[in-house]
Amino acid sequence: MNKRNEKPRTLKSVLRVPYEMAQGPAWTHFFEGFKQKKILGTKCNECGRVLIPARPFCPRCFEPMEEWVEVAQEGTIVTWSYVNYTYFGVTADMIPQVPVTVKLDGTDCGWWGGLIGGFDVKNFDLVNEKVKVGGRIKAVWRDKVEGNMYDIDHWEIIK
Amino acid sequence: MGRMGRAVAVIGTGQTKHGRRDDVSYPDLVREAIQAVFEDAGITIQDVDAIVYGSMPSMMEGVAFNHFYMADALRAVGKPLLRTETCGSTGQSIAQTGIYWVASGMADIVLVVGSEKQHEGDAQATMMTIPDKITLPMVGGAPVAFSMQSREWMGYFNIDEAKAREAAAIVSVDCHDGGLNNPLAHIQMKVTKEEVMNAKIITYPVRLLDVCPSSDGACAVLFASKDKARKICKKPAWVKGMGFRGEEYYTGDSNKAVWQSTIGAAQEAYKQAGITDPRKELDVAEIYNPFTYQELILMECLGLCPPGEAPDYVIDGVFSPDGELPCNPSGGVLCTNCIGATGLIRLAEAARQVTGKAGPMQVEGAKLALSHAMGGLEQFNAVTIIGSKL
Numbered sequence: 001m002n003k004r005n006e007k008p009r010t011l012k013s014v015l016r017v018p019y020e021m022a023q024g025p026a027w028t029h030f031f032e033g034f035k036q037k038k039i040l041g042t043k044c045n046e047c048g049r050v051l052i053p054a055r056p057f058c059p060r061c062f063e064p065m066e067e068w069v070e071v072a073q074e075g076t077i078v079t080w081s082y083v084n085y086t087y088f089g090v091t092a093d094m095i096p097q098v099p100v101t102v103k104l105d106g107t108d109c110g111w112w113g114g115l116i117g118g119f120d121v122k123n124f125d126l127v128n129e130k131v132k133v134g135g136r137i138k139a140v141w142r143d144k145v146e147g148n149m150y151d152i153d154h155w156e157i158i159k
Numbered sequence: 160m161g162r163m164g165r166a167v168a169v170i171g172t173g174q175t176k177h178g179r180r181d182d183v184s185y186p187d188l189v190r191e192a193i194q195a196v197f198e199d200a201g202i203t204i205q206d207v208d209a210i211v212y213g214s215m216p217s218m219m220e221g222v223a224f225n226h227f228y229m230a231d232a233l234r235a236v237g238k239p240l241l242r243t244e245t246c247g248s249t250g251q252s253i254a255q256t257g258i259y260w261v262a263s264g265m266a267d268i269v270l271v272v273g274s275e276k277q278h279e280g281d282a283q284a285t286m287m288t289i290p291d292k293i294t295l296p297m298v299g300g301a302p303v304a305f306s307m308q309s310r311e312w313m314g315y316f317n318i319d320e321a322k323a324r325e326a327a328a329i330v331s332v333d334c335h336d337g338g339l340n341n342p343l344a345h346i347q348m349k350v351t352k353e354e355v356m357n358a359k360i361i362t363y364p365v366r367l368l369d370v371c372p373s374s375d376g377a378c379a380v381l382f383a384s385k386d387k388a389r390k391i392c393k394k395p396a397w398v399k400g401m402g403f404r405g406e407e408y409y410t411g412d413s414n415k416a417v418w419q420s421t422i423g424a425a426q427e428a429y430k431q432a433g434i435t436d437p438r439k440e441l442d443v444a445e446i447y448n449p450f451t452y453q454e455l456i457l458m459e460c461l462g463l464c465p466p467g468e469a470p471d472y473v474i475d476g477v478f479s480p481d482g483e484l485p486c487n488p489s490g491g492v493l494c495t496n497c498i499g500a501t502g503l504i505r506l507a508e509a510a511r512q513v514t515g516k517a518g519p520m521q522v523e524g525a526k527l528a529l530s531h532a533m534g535g536l537e538q539f540n541a542v543t544i545i546g547s548k549l
């Protein structure tokens with residue numbers, strides 16, 4: 001196909017696009033709760049489930065979820081992983097890290113969005129010994145909360 | 160969901176050589192698959208009524224709505240063109256879109272094409288844009304998401320870590336052996352169980368040889384109505400049934416160890432195909448397995464073995480090349496993952512198997528095959544059953 005002995009070229013290119021995303025009434029109130037170091041779920045009047053993060057409407061019943069419930073800051077580990085590779089947004093200084101899905105007491109779903117911390121999580125054997133599906137953890141907040149998903153600094157193992 | 164409409168046949172398949180394809184532009188790559196499918200089917204673009212195309216989100220390769228960019232390579236001039244995309248399950252969704260078109264009677268021959276050129280961009284960066292930035296800003300990376308699902312499954316069924324590890328290693332060895340039989344596969348190398356079990360941890364429990372590659376490649380399939388297929392094709396394959404199911408956006412809203420969208424999609428497809436005992440009735444399965452552990456979950460949720468018991472079945476060799484139901488003789492996703500094409504490659508390989516055209520990958524006498532794909536944050540599953548008889 002290439003009879004001219006030219007090495008096919010590549011072109012380097014970067015996309016950088018700014019956004020401003022509306023959080024709506026439900027997520028706005030959810031993160032206002034974070035500013036007081038509270039975790040607020042919403043309850044469906046139809047099926048009775050309490051969901052985290054708070055939802056404007058129930059994904060199964062499609063009814064508005066307007067009843068707010070403060071839920072526990074402790075819960076049970078549904079699953080976890082030990083991330084030991086770098087990828088976009090996760091640099092070498094950030095790994096290994098231990099993402100976790102937690103089912104908070106008083107809620108009816110798992111919640112993925114945080115990392116286990118409070119001990120040497122870079123030590124895999126220690127992680128695999130301490131972090132168990134079914135084990136208990138609690139939220140540890142940052143000193144200065146700003147009302148976003150980064151306000152919970154990490155999840156700490158409890159007995 | 161009801162029965163299928165008109166009968167639909169697969170009358171041709173075409174694939175590129177998969178791998179790192181810096182040697183050609185993206186449209187050149189797609190053209191390669193198009194040339195291959197027309198050569199296989201022995202028809203021309205004049206015979207085609209409509210075209211379906213799909214890929215991952217367009218920023219994967221940095222060109223938005225790339226069905227515009229691909230229009231010439233797809234031979235879309237003067238034809239109806241649809242784009243369908245459902246993340247990892249795109250390859251099956253485009254196939255099913257084409258099948259709907261023929262089954263409805265609105266088209267007699269449809270060209271379906273999926274492609275990806277992962278080396279042109281940062282695939283994980285694109286995937287980081289799939290979860291929203293407001294409530295899931297730190298969630299991303301396909302290996303993380305699917306490893307979390309794997310650990311959930313092991314915990315839910317209380318599966319011994321060492322046993323799951325051994326079974327996942329067997330899946331890896333079998334797939335890599337399959338890749339060696341597939342001249343188009345991206346990864347072509349022999350691995351041993353020990354190498355897989357001792358490879359570097361990527362996202363526990365997943366290690367390096369449990370993970371698919373990032374591939375460039377394209378796949379094209381021609382679907383036809385019964386009348387056209389009988390006129391054009393000596394040995395068509397037939398679509399026996401298909402299913403697709405979605406789930407809630409947040410992964411934690413349901414139990415991913417008993418994956419409802421896989422179960423629902425498979426049951427729908429089996430019902431249409433008249434399959435009641437899939438492990439016994441199917442001859443071969445092409446399962447979307449970017450991660451070995453996930454294939455174990457899928458074997459269960461596709462109904463190929465009881466829940467929580469996939470490791471036992473794998474260790475017993477049930478899904479190995481000489482077993483009762485060989486899985487991924489093509490090397491599967493573990494050896495080639497050009498994502499937008501991947502689910503369609505599963506269907507193409509299923510069709511080649513039931514028509515005896517799979518060459519060194521051929522499962523002797525295969526008559527009924529399963530093809531599958533999954534996508535999103537553990538959110539979508541698709542199954543299409545392909546058979547040798549109408």
